[in-house]
Amino acid sequence: MATNLPPELPKDCFTIPTQVDIAINLFWETLKENDSFILQRIKARKNALFRGMMGTIQNVFDTKQPPYRILYRRGASTICIQIAVAETEKQIEAAWAWVQENLAPKVVVLESVSEKEEWVATKINSIVTRIDAGTDEISIDENVRNASRSFRQTFDIASTEHLVNYYSAAYHTKRFTSQGWLYISENYIAFYSFLLGIETKLLLELKDIQDIKKEKSKRGVFSDAIKLITKDKQEYFFSNLFKRDEVYETLIQLTGLAMQRLLKNTSLGSSPGAEIITIGETEDMAPTEKEIAAIKSLPTTEVQKLVQPMKMNLAMQKQNELFRIHFRLPASENLNYEVPATYLPEKKEEEEKSTANGNELAATDYTGRLSLSEAYLTFQCLEKQKTLEFVLPLYTVRRVERLNGKSQIYSLKMVTWHQSVHVFNLSGQKVQCEQFCEVLKHNLKNQIKHMKDLKQFLATCASEALLSDDEDKAWDSVPGGLGLVFDFPGDPKKLKDRSKMKLWKQYLQANGRNLTMMHAANFPKLIRVGLPNRLRGEIWEACSGAMYLRFMNQGQFQNLLETYKDKMSLSIEEIEKDLNRSLPEYAAYQTSEGIDSLRRVLSAYSWKDPELGYCQAMNIVTSALLIYMSEEQAFFTLSILCDDYLPGYYSTSMYGALLDQLIFEHLLETTMPMLHEHFKKADIQLSVACLPWFLSLYINSMPLLFAFRVLDCFFMEGPKILFQIGLAVLKINGAELLKATDDGAFMHVLKNFFASLDDPIYPNADTAKARSLTKFNELLLVAYRDFHVVTDTSIRQLRQTHQLKVVAGIESFTKRSAIRNLDDSANLSKDELGVLYDKYYNAIYYDQKRGERSDARMNYVTYERFMGSVANWAKFTARDRTAEREVQLGIGQNFMTRLFEYIDTKKMNGLTFQDVVTGIGHIVRNGLMEQIEFFFNLHDIDKDGFLSKEEVLQLSETLLWLFREKGEEGEHLTGVSGFLKRAYEYLEAKPDEESSNNKYLSLGSCRMIILADETLETFFDHEFAQSFQLTEAPIERQSSLSREIFDSLFAAGSRFASGRGSRRPGLSNTSSKAPSSTSISSIIPDNQVSDAKSDEIGSPSEDSQVVQATTPSNGTQEAVQKEDDGDEDEEYGDDVLEEVDRLLDEFEKS
Amino acid sequence: MSANRKKVLLKVIILGDSGYVSHCVGKTSLMNQYVNKKFSTQYKATIGADFLTKEVMVDDKLVTMQIWDTAGQERFQSLGVAFYRGADCCVLVYDVNTPKSFDSLSSWVDEFLVQASPRNPDSFPFVVLGNKIDVDESKRMVSARRAHQWCESKGGIPHFETSAKEAINVEQAFQTIAKNALAMESDVELYSDLNDPIRIDNDSTTDFGGCAC
Secondary structure, eight states, X not given: OGGGSSSOOOSSOEEEEEEEETTTOTTEEEEEEOSSEEEEEEGXXXXXXXXXXXXHHHHHHTOOOOSEEEEEEOTTSSEEEEEEEESSHHHHHHHXXXXXXXXXXHHHHOOSHHHHHHHHHHHHHHHHHHHTTXXXXXXXXXXXXXXXXXXXXXXXXXXXXXXXXXEEEEEEOSSOEEEEEEEEESSEEEEEEEETTEEEEEEEEGGGEEEEEEEOOTTSSOSOEEEXXXXXXXXXEEEOOTTHHHHHHHHHHHHHHHHHHHHHHTSSSSOTTSOOOSSOOOOOOOHHHHHHHHHHHSOHHHHTOOBOOHHHHHHHHHHHXXXXXXXXXXXXXXXXXXXXXXXXXXXXXXXXXXXHHHTOOOTTOEEEEEEEOSSEEEEEEOOSSXXXXXXXXXXXXXXXXXXXXXXXXXEEEEEETTOOEEEEEEOSOHHHHHHHHXXXXXXXXXXXXXXXXXHHHHTTOHHHHHTSSSHHHHHHHSOOOTHHHHOOSSOTTTTTHHHHHHHHHHHHHHHOOGGGOOEETTHHHHHHTOOOHHHHHHHHHHHHTHHHHHHHTTTHHHHHHHHTXXXXXXXXXXXXXXXXXXXXXXXXXXXXXXHHHHHHHHHHHXXXXXXXXXXXXXXXXXXXXXXXXXXXXXXXXXXXXXXXXXXXXXXXTOXXXXXXXXXXXXXXXXXXXXXXXXXXXXXXXXXXXXXXXXXXXXXXXXXXHHHHXXXXXXXXXXXXXXXXXXXXXXXXXXXXHHHOOSHHHHHHHHHHHHHTTTSBSOTXXXXXXHHHXXXXXXXXXXXXXXXXXXXXXHHHHHHHHHHHHHHHHHHHHHHHHHHHTOSOOTTOOHHHHHHHHHHHHHHHHHHSOTTSOOOSSBOHHHHHHHHHHHBXXXXXXXXXXXXXXXXXXXHHHHHHHHHHHHHOTTOSSXXXXXXXXXXXXXXXXXXXXXXXHHHHHHHOTTOSSSEEHHHHHHHHHHHHHHTTTSOSSXXXXXXXXXXXXXXXXXXXXOGGXXXXXXXXXXXXXXXXXXXXXXXXXXXXXXXXXXXXXXXXOTTGGGHHHHHHHHHHHHHHHHHHHHHXXXXXXXXXXXXXXXXXXXXXXXXXXXXXXXXXXXXXXXXXXGTTSOOOEEOOTTSOOEEOOOXXXXXXXXXXXXXXXXXXXXHHHHHHHO | OOTTTSOEEEEEEXXXXXSSSSSOOXXXXXXXXXXXXOOOSOOOOOOSEEEEEEEEEETTEEEEEEEEEEOSSGGGXXXXXXGGTTOSEEEXXXXXXXXXXXXXXXXXXXXXXXXXXOSOTTTXXXXXXXXXXXXXXXXOOXXXXXXXXXXXXXXXXXXXXXXXXXXXXXXXXXXXXXXXXXXXXXXXXXXXXXXXXXXXXXXXXXXXXXXXX
16 A cells, blocks of 8 residues: 555646746745745735735636646746646645655756656656546646646536536626636536635536526627526526537537436336346446556556547537438447548449549539448438438448549549449548548458358348349248238238339349448438338338348347346336237237237347336337338347437336427427417327327327338438428318317327328319329328428437426436335435435436446445435545545445445345435434444444454444544543443453453443443434434535535635725734634534525525625624625626725735 | 306326236226226227226216326326326226235325326325226235225225226216216316416415415
């Protein structure tokens, strides 16, 4: 351990070496120095006014530098290198001591200036990158480093928090407008302003934000403002945002991520699809620990890789997502490289040579963009009049060569598995083209291994049979859906199946098949008329990207079935119940063959995604898929549906379905306001009818044949089609619906409509063609024609902007439901359970890594955070983690571990919500005797019913640790030392080993000793139980901050006191008083802090405004709201100016 | 006075467990037995909500009962609740052979009251049905006495033991449901002037103390 090299390496002080010029910075004074290093402090530290001015300056320039720093001197120049900063003298002293011990002696030995400098820089760099691995401290962007540090220090936020960006902004409340900085990090949005002695601090958790709105600034002139609304209906208004839209986009993205985590986090109990087992595996180590260990074991050079600023990560993430979604690529793909290019279709190769010479583009060429991911090459034509898009999986590429044309054109020829030739002229700069080819080469190499799987894969593709030389024979061996045996729905003749098949044969011959099928101009048309039966399944999976997934995971479906052959889960039970109620009208589902098929696909999926498991409606969708698809095809298509097309539809909270319902209503409002108004007036719940449309993709609502036509379009065009169809249904029935006055009538109209989809629209028309048009044709027409504004992009955006609104409702439902489903409420009241629930999931939320599957159990690390939020003594403060408290920390953690083990009754090395409720419920309800026994048992490590000497000592240490914040009155101290003394007196031999020299303390004696001491008795009687805060704090949202806000409030108060001579007895002592007042405030117990907070509830929008407080000499605190006498629109009103005068006046006097 | 003014429509919601055990409590079956006089073990799974209507005579008045059936799976509860609002009676169904389904009744009451926010939560009419009494008596897990006691403790909720399969007590139960719903409906009519749409997320201040007139 580090203890053998005193002084220990202090954490969180060292910074990446940065240059500073000490000549121009007059605000620093040197406290200590030696030949190589200087320790400095901000001059204004002790002077309230100066500090105020410094603050103002710092605020304006956002250089809120910590008040202490250590610099390395570069010879004689005034340019120094900053190597450490700290907020407190203690921290910087520790760093200084370390520098003195470890760096100074060695620097002296080194010869040249540059050698010295390099050595120091390397040394510090390696420390920083080691300690701060993965944090913003090693961001490559210095601005991010600085801003992030000042953000984290100002708001007391964990060092692992990444700052995304910061913006100059004004924060408005009813009374104030303060100009300052808006910080956006992964989990928080914060505002800080320190202007003329008034500090404004605001910290909101992103997960608590329910709505984000773009607004005009208060004067209504500029569109530069944003309004945030939190779940508790508070509003926060920020203006003067120069990059308002960027802030908005960033917030939408981040809150979206927060929401995803939240939903995962609060999903109902454990995974319904998880195997039911009694003994759990405990391999789930805290990921953070794992990661830290991994990082520590890496050689320094690797750790030194600086992290990308969060903002760039987010931008990249977004770009990747758009790219993936557009081409329906698997989630593992990332956009590696892009280059502008022209695609020259195969046949035109001869022509191409001539045109290339003439530098003219042939009419059949397509100019667009070539993009490359790990396993796929995509092309998208960007010309207005032309349509062509395709994906070339790299594993289907047999050969790539560079065509050596005469001209400068960088031309690539690719030959695919099916021997089709693709020629691309790259039109970027030479370097760009070369880099692109490098990446392509590299990625191709990585994919070669998959090529061998192609043959067997293609044998499962219907298109291969269709294009085979011996078509009839080939069809026999291609697996397909239940329709092959039980007939496809509908009359093939009426559906013109044969001619459709012919058209597709031509199309596929010209445009590639299955994995390499291109989307040419006539592709959508071919699909909209309805797919032919035998190709339907394959086109579905090719359009949706399920085919790529199936290719990459061959065998997964069978493996899952094998692995979980006889296993049970809640989902399996639920599936079993629904098998016979899926699509009973189709012949196959009246036989065991169809039912078994359905069972296999649904159960395999529930094992694949146990968190989702099985949701009703999946049975209906899957049974429809299985008519046209093999089980394996249906399995992967179901995956794509659940993950990409319909995210969150079938999850335990079904948030996706709720979200799309909200969007659907929004679209109705914008496209058919009259109808929307009518529904609102009649209190008709749209969702009653429409939710099932979306959940079962209309399969449950329309006659099957038409539902499949909708599915054809759906797989090709994405989820937008569900909205378009839905809106069209409402529009066509508009007149009827306007007459409906209740839910029942509303549903009746729609049911009738769906039942009549096959009816002709013009039964008496002159031409046969007109007579053959059905209501379904009309529906499609209206959907496409009248609602073309609904695009996949707009749906995606709407999903992003609306998702926040859904969460709150789901959260409160899952909360109620989790509390309701508890087996044992341990006699806790509903409110208490609610508080425990919030704290439990809050802790899990912040320890959950993004994108990771949430664990239903809370590990020790998270438990520590959770306990800290429940009981004050369990909060490990920064002070607890200092070197001087190291021993106590050990004792505390020991106790916490024992408590963890006590609560973890099932020994799963993780706590469920139920565990926590039972455990804490017991402790809180324990009476005096029970509590003593509880502590006794907790420390009876060998479980022999007696406390050994060592165990008695540990019990006393635990008590001391619990009392560590009790102040120095000494009662507790005396109590514990008395206990220890007495306990040793009462040690006795165990009854069964009288002769032994080993002496023990019995429970009886222990009880007696404790009862003899009033302090201890009180503690065991109720103090300990009451230390668990199971009542709603007045402002829960800022609980973590309340202490700090109070501190600042206090400090600001004393600062301001200097500005208001009239309220203060003495002037001269303010400067020296400031630090001491801070220490007073840290002694004040938290309940007083919350009192102070609750005073502010009277003006809710002010709750985080740090208002000036005065500190009357009698020692009681009262928060005094600043008088509001100015025009609220005046940003720098008279009162502020007056205040400046006053401050300057004071300054002169002192 | 109000009942004759227009055709009376009674909205009845059927709730009950089905997420936990391998048997549903039989909500759809009960509804079908009552409306269509049919029993089947094979229905299509209810996605979201669906309803059937039946015209009945209650106290010499012809009323239309709109009986709403809900999706079985628990996860649907987070979304299939919009139609709770405006309900005139809530029918709670448990399976006499599944204790858990009986234990859940109070949660169903709570959840219903939260989601439906009826005007008078204390006097809102509930009816409790213990279904599946056709199953072998030896398998019964919830006694009539126990259920009765619970109903009494909740302010005297009417209680019936039924069998959708054998059509036992179904007619009688729904008669009571209709009667109690109608009583509720008439109450509402009296207050119809004050009837502003109640939002689910309304402030707690609005639904109490509303009768300050």
